[in-house]
Amino acid sequence: MTKQEQVKAIFIEEAGEIIEKLDIDIIRFEENSADFNLLNEIFRGVHTLKGNANAFGFIRLGEFVHHFEDVLDHYRNTQESIEEHNLELFVGSVDVIKEVMTCELDAIDQLPASYNECLERIKNLLALKKGKEIASVQTQSAATLNDLASEFGFEVGEQPEESIEKSVQIHQEMRTDGLNLYKIDLMLDTDCYKRGFEHLLFIKILGEKAQSIESFFDIRDVKTIDQFKSDENAFTKVTIVVLTPLSNDDVHEIFEFLLDDEYKITLIEKSVEPTSSNVVVNVPLHVEPKSKNAIVNVPDLDVKSASSTSMTSKSTIRIDTFKLDELFDSVGELVIAQNFIAQNEKIRAIEDESISRTIETLSKITKRIQDRVMSLRMVAIKDTFEKMKRVVRDTSKKTGKEVHLIVQGEDTEIDKTMIDSLSDPLIHIIRNAIDHGLEADADERARAGKSSDGSVTLKAFHKSGSIVISVSDDGRGINKEKVLQKAIERGVINGDENLTDSQIFGLIMQPGFSTAETISDLSGRGVGLDVVKTSIEKLRGKIEIDSKEGEGTTLSMILPLTLAIIDGMLVSVADDIYIIPTLSVVESFRPDEEIVHIVKGKGEFVSLRGQYIPIIRLSDVFDLQTKRIEPWEGILVCVETEAGRIAVMVDELVGRQQVVIKTLGKSLAKLKEISGGAILGNGDIALILNVDELRPLIENVHA
Amino acid sequence: MGENIVQAKRERYLTFYLGDEQYGIAIDKIKEIIAMMKVTNVPKTPSFMRGVINLRGSIIPVVDTRLRFGMEHREADMHTAIIIVDVEKINIGFIVDRVEEVSSIDSSNLSEPPKFGSHVDTDFICNVAQVEDDVVMILDVLKLFEADELVSLEQIQQKQITEGE
Amino acid sequence: MEINGDVLTIDIDMSMEEILEFEEFIRPRIDYIEVVEVEENGLLRSPTLLSLLASLKRTRPELQIPFLDKKVISSPIYGIVHWIYHD
Numbered sequence: 023m024t025k026q027e028q029v030k031a032i033f034i035e036e037a038g039e040i041i042e043k044l045d046i047d048i049i050r051f052e053e054n055s056a057d058f059n060l061l062n063e064i065f066r067g068v069h070t071l072k073g074n075a076n077a078f079g080f081i082r083l084g085e086f087v088h089h090f091e092d093v094l095d096h097y098r099n100t101q102e103s104i105e106e107h108n109l110e111l112f113v114g115s116v117d118v119i120k121e122v123m124t125c126e127l128d129a130i131d132q133l134p135a136s137y138n139e140c141l142e143r144i145k146n147l148l149a150l151k152k153g154k155e156i157a158s159v160q161t162q163s164a165a166t167l168n169d170l171a172s173e174f175g176f177e178v179g180e181q182p183e184e185s186i187e188k189s190v191q192i193h194q195e196m197r198t199d200g201l202n203l204y205k206i207d208l209m210l211d212t213d214c215y216k217r218g219f220e221h222l223l224f225i226k227i228l229g230e231k232a233q234s235i236e237s238f239f240d241i242r243d244v245k246t247i248d249q250f251k252s253d254e255n256a257f258t259k260v261t262i263v264v265l266t267p268l269s270n271d272d273v274h275e276i277f278e279f280l281l282d283d284e285y286k287i288t289l290i291e292k293s294v295e296p297t298s299s300n301v302v303v304n305v306p307l308h309v310e311p312k313s314k315n316a317i318v319n320v321p322d323l324d325v326k327s328a329s330s331t332s333m334t335s336k337s338t339i340r341i342d343t344f345k346l347d348e349l350f351d352s353v354g355e356l357v358i359a360q361n362f363i364a365q366n367e368k369i370r371a372i373e374d375e376s377i378s379r380t381i382e383t384l385s386k387i388t389k390r391i392q393d394r395v396m397s398l399r400m401v402a403i404k405d406t407f408e409k410m411k412r413v414v415r416d417t418s419k420k421t422g423k424e425v426h427l428i429v430q431g432e433d434t435e436i437d438k439t440m441i442d443s444l445s446d447p448l449i450h451i452i453r454n455a456i457d458h459g460l461e462a463d464a465d466e467r468a469r470a471g472k473s474s475d476g477s478v479t480l481k482a483f484h485k486s487g488s489i490v491i492s493v494s495d496d497g498r499g500i501n502k503e504k505v506l507q508k509a510i511e512r513g514v515i516n517g518d519e520n521l522t523d524s525q526i527f528g529l530i531m532q533p534g535f536s537t538a539e540t541i542s543d544l545s546g547r548g549v550g551l552d553v554v555k556t557s558i559e560k561l562r563g564k565i566e567i568d569s570k571e572g573e574g575t576t577l578s579m580i581l582p583l584t585l586a587i588i589d590g591m592l593v594s595v596a597d598d599i600y601i602i603p604t605l606s607v608v609e610s611f612r613p614d615e616e617i618v619h620i621v622k623g624k625g626e627f628v629s630l631r632g633q634y635i636p637i638i639r640l641s642d643v644f645d646l647q648t649k650r651i652e653p654w655e656g657i658l659v660c661v662e663t664e665a666g667r668i669a670v671m672v673d674e675l676v677g678r679q680q681v682v683i684k685t686l687g688k689s690l691a692k693l694k695e696i697s698g699g700a701i702l703g704n705g706d707i708a709l710i711l712n713v714d715e716l717r718p719l720i721e722n723v724h725a
Numbered sequence: 726m727g728e729n730i731v732q733a734k735r736e737r738y739l740t741f742y743l744g745d746e747q748y749g750i751a752i753d754k755i756k757e758i759i760a761m762m763k764v765t766n767v768p769k770t771p772s773f774m775r776g777v778i779n780l781r782g783s784i785i786p787v788v789d790t791r792l793r794f795g796m797e798h799r800e801a802d803m804h805t806a807i808i809i810v811d812v813e814k815i816n817i818g819f820i821v822d823r824v825e826e827v828s829s830i831d832s833s834n835l836s837e838p839p840k841f842g843s844h845v846d847t848d849f850i851c852n853v854a855q856v857e858d859d860v861v862m863i864l865d866v867l868k869l870f871e872a873d874e875l876v877s878l879e880q881i882q883q884k885q886i887t888e889g890e
Numbered sequence: 891m892e893i894n895g896d897v898l899t900i901d902i903d904m905s906m907e908e909i910l911e912f913e914e915f916i917r918p919r920i921d922y923i924e925v926v927e928v929e930e931n932g933l934l935r936s937p938t939l940l941s942l943l944a945s946l947k948r949t950r951p952e953l954q955i956p957f958l959d960k961k962v963i964s965s966p967i968y969g970i971v972h973w974i975y976h977d
Contacts, residue, residue, distance in 0.1 A: 033964065077964030182974040221937050225968045235969030242975050244941050246949040247920060252913050256941030264969075355782035598766060644768030684784045686777055690767055699765075699777060699784045707765040707779050 033074045034127065040067045040074075041120055048116045055104045062195055065094045069192055071119070080126040082133060083119070089144045090115050096151050111143055182238055182261075189236045189263045190290060197265055200339040201233055203290040204273055206262040210284055212254040219280065221260045227276050232266040267339070343439070346398060353395045354682050354701065360388040361703040396587070400435035403482045403491070406445055407432045410480055413449050417456045423463070425456055426477040434482035436489055440561050440581060444491070447554040451493045451577050452478065454551070459575050460497035470572060472496060488563075488605070489583060494576040500569040502526050520632040527567035531555040559714075562588060564605060564662075580605065588683060590700065592676035592708060593659060595640045596648035599676055599708040601700055602659055606713050608667060610659040610675060618653045628658060628669050635660060638716050639671045643695065648673075661713045668716060679703075683710060736832065738854075740825040740861055741808065743791055744799075747825065749854065749861045754810050758824055761805040778807070778818060785809065787818035793869075810866050817870065830854045830861070838862065891915065896924040902939070902957075903932030909939055920950055928957035933967055944975045 047064050051057060068091045075084035094112075097104055104112075114136065121134045186205070193203050206228075208221060221239070229235045240259040244250070266273070270289055277285045363369060364381055407429050418425040436444075455478050461467045464474035479494040502523065509529045510517040521529075531551040558565050563581035582588050582605065590601035591610070619627045619634070626637040637658060641648045651673070658669040681700035686693070686709075697712040738749035739758070764776040764787050773792035777784050787807060791799060804823040809816055838850040851865040891912055892899045900912055916923065926943065934940075943958045962972050 032966075073962070073964060073970055076960065076962055077970070079960075185972065185974075215938075222934065222968060225971070229967055229969050232969065237968065237971050239937060239940060239971065239973040240975075241941050241944045241973055244944040244948055244975060247917060247945050248949070250913075250942065250945040252910055252938050252942060256945070257937060351782050358779075358782060646768060684782075686767070686784055686786065690770065690774075690777070690786050693767070693769060695769065696767070701779050701782060701784070705779055706763065707777050707784055709765070709767065 030078055033078060037071055037074050040071050041123060043067055044116050048113050052109050052113055055109055058098060058101060061098050065098055066195055068094060083122045083126050086122055086141055093144055093148050114140055182240060186238055186261050193234060193263055193265045196234060200267055201265050204264050205288040205290060207286040208260040210255055214255045215253055225262060228264050231268055232264045235264045237262045349395055353392050357388055357392055358701055358705055360385055399437050401438050402433050403436050404432040406441055407480055410448055410452055413452050417453050421457055423456060423460055424475040426475045428477060428479040431482040443557060443561055447557050450554050455493055455495040459495040489581045490578050492576055492578040494574060496574040499571040499573050499575055500527055501571055505529055524566060527569055587680055590681045591678050593672035594674045594676050595672050596646040601681060601708050601710045606661045608660040608662055610657055613654050613658055615654045635667050635669045637669045637671050664714045735829045737827055737829050739827050741821040742823045743821060744796060747859055747861045749863045750866055752827060754812060754866050756809040756811040756816060759807050761801045785816045785818050787820060790819045790821050812867055812870050828856055897927060898923050899927040899929060901929045903935050904939060906936055909936055913942055925954040933965060940973055
């Protein structure tokens with residue numbers, strides 16, 4: 023079979039299916055002729071059939087279907103009720119279509135007798151209906167003349183714009199969730215071939231992903247042969263109608279090498295009421311400026327966000343997260359299997375370039391698959407930020423403070439499961455920033471030499487394998503002395519600690535510290551911040567506070583890229599490998615003997631920059647059978663925990679890598695010191711430590 | 726007719742050996758049987774909790790069935806196998822000495838377990854079956870699971886807390 | 891490309907070089923050829939073919955080009971392609 027024959031076979035099969043469906047639908051429609059959705063369905067089938075018939079030279083079928091389509095189109099547009107005898111005509115027409123199809127397939131010249139009769143009736147009906155609509159002088163003879171041309175799928179007198187519009191409508195009705203409809207106009211100049219651009223190429227690229235694509239080449243301005251130049255583009259305008267899962271950005275990317283005035287991409291909005299098919303909302307997207315820093319002025323916020331959210335209708339598909347997890351697991355297995363091959367001694371011993379190249383390719387592909395699967399879980403933080411605009415507005419109204427919200431990096435992607443848990447902490451932080459972070463009123467700000475409007479900056483960005491979401495204000499800032507004083511009063515600290523700035527600011531998030539009374543006199547940053555801290559820690563993240571008195575405060579949430587993956591430091595103890603989340607690691611080092619102190623009845627400590635940090639022997643915590651070594655013979659990994667820093671003593675550092683967190687199963691989930699497991703490259707399992715839970719044990723040991 | 730069906734009811738069991746004793750687990754509870762593989766030790770668990778294995782990317786806890794039933798430890802050999810049991814979507818591996826066969830046991834051949842005479846706590850044995858000359862003790866995995874998951878570990882946790890105070 | 895009497899048959903999947911060849915061939919012979927048949931055994935590779943056919947038709951309206959009159963092709967790669975020209 024030639025390619026053409028293959029394609030033909032496919033189309034014939036498709037046509038067969040359409041006819042079968044028509045057969046059923048028309049009977050259902052006969053029973054309930056008020057069901058316009060069903061009528062639309064029938065219309066679509068007939069339309070597709072028309073395209074197929076004409077494309078494959080089934081002219082007799084094409085002509086019949088063409089007229090039938092027009093009649094159906096009339097009814098579905100006017101929604102007028104269908105007379106009973108016409109219903110019968112429709113049912114009869116489907117029978118004719120079936121018969122003609124057989125004739126076409128078997129190349130039988132003789133058409134069934136019902137063909138002409140039925141076709142005449144359809145034409146008459148159409149003339150009757152159209153006659154009512156347009157006060158036209160359309161005579162019977164004119165109609166016959168038209169027939170000749172209209173055999174070819176195109177209506178005489180029908181302007182290209184109308185055909186395009188019709189195509190848009192058809193596609194509008196074909197669209198399902200997750201598909202976007204675009205109308206793309208290409209207006210390439212005569213020398214575009216020399217620049218390497220060619221219409222069909224674009225259509226081909228678009229077609230690869232498309233559900234359906236239809237294009238219209240306008241060659242009305244083509245010159246006669248004496249002026250014709252084959253190396254010059256003769257198409258003044260090419261319009262493409264495409265139904266595709268591609269996002270607006272993806273589509274723009276395809277045309278990015280063209281000049282701005284050479285193409286226009288129009289995203290066709292989903293029509294609210296698909297049956298009122300004449301109304302198509304066109305939103306010219308490329309006109310909308312794409313600003314990276316959307317500065318939103320709070321008072322007229324609603325207007326702006328309303329117009330911008332309507333643009334963001336990205337094509338999406340809903341997937342059960344369970345399925346995603348399964349896919350994730352399978353990819354995990356793939357990575358492990360791939361690592362096994364890559365690291366296998368026997369395979370490595372084969373000195374064959376093609377094998378090593380294949381393994382390298384395999385590892386690249388595996389990595390790519392892993393990244394892509396990972397990205398499936400990621401969504402832009404935009405929607406969450408949108409919500410925050412509202413929070414800013416409300417809080418601004420309530421407090422009577424004029425606030426300028428600056429949003430940055432709203433396209434930053436973040437794990438879907440994390441996004442839901444982020445809203446509440448963010449709301450909390452933003453309210454705090456406006457309510458207590460900013461100065462009480464414009465006067466106070468004026469005295470500090472600041473503009474009367476306070477500003478709050480909401481920012482999301484990537485930083486060394488983590489995602490940072492920060493909220494900054496240009497308010498009063500935090501008074502360190504007052505925080506320290508309060509912390510001592512409340513017994514959060516003793517006062518003899520040598521705390522860094524960030525540790526001091528961190529105090530305001532301690533549970534004992536943040537009570538309602540403290541708000542006003544301490545810029546009130548404490549309210550409920552311990553709650554915020556806990557929820558961020560649940561996401562395996564942490565909070566950092568930076569502040570300059572008189573200038574403002576920045577609160578940053580540092581989160582792992584996804585919930586499923588952490589950056590881990592691999593350590594070995596008694597030949598077992600454990601993983602410490604890198605996020606909580608402050609530093610790791612082999613201590614000098616002089617800085618290790620043994621305090622009677624309290625255990626071992628290491629003094630570091632004036633701070634005494636308790637040493638925790640992992641081998642003791644886990645009762646591991648191993649040779650007892652001195653701290654200066656091992657490695658101390660200094661980690662930040664809920665109760666301050668601790669130095670975890672291990673035998674060796676093995677490395678650092680991203681690991682996929684797995685649960686150990688219900689039966690082991692109660693082991694507090696261990697938060698999960700991860701599978702390493704060689705297939706071995708390493709347990710992930712929960713450093714916060716290493717603390718109470720120490721106190722017990724050293725009590 | 727209905728009576729006949731009840732009488733003819735035969736269930737399939739996977740039988741395995743621990744030492745000289747033959748045990749059986751209903752086949753519908755068994756996900757798969759794998760050869761002994763590397764088990765990663767999990768600290769602070771009872772000794773019969775041998776650790777976790779990597780079963781094609783999933784981490785699954787493994788119980789040393791001998792230790793669980795109070796038998797002495799035995800080094801793994803070529804017959805040692807891990808039976809992966811699936812109860813309500815929870816997978817746990819059981820290390821056994823040797824997997825025997827899948828045998829159909831007529832429900833009429835099942836009888837109440839004896840109250841003594843076995844190494845095993847009779848709580849976990851729901852039936853004893855006579856298969857030719859052998860006696861097969863049919864395990865109630867659900868009970869075993871419940872015991873190990875909820876009772877045993879909670880007790881350990883409890884013990885730690887009280888010790889800590 | 892094949893000429894049989896006054897019928898010129900060309901393939902739809904002509905490359906640019908072949909189209910140029912076709913153009914070169916037909917330019918001086920446009921008045922002698924009655925029918926241009928397009929064999930649809932393959933994929934339309936260049937839209938230039940369309941514009942060239944349209945130009946021929948425009949130059950000599952009595953020239954029969956059934957393919958051009960069809961105004962539509964269906965392709966597994968490009969979907970449905972319509973062309974619009976004055977006849």
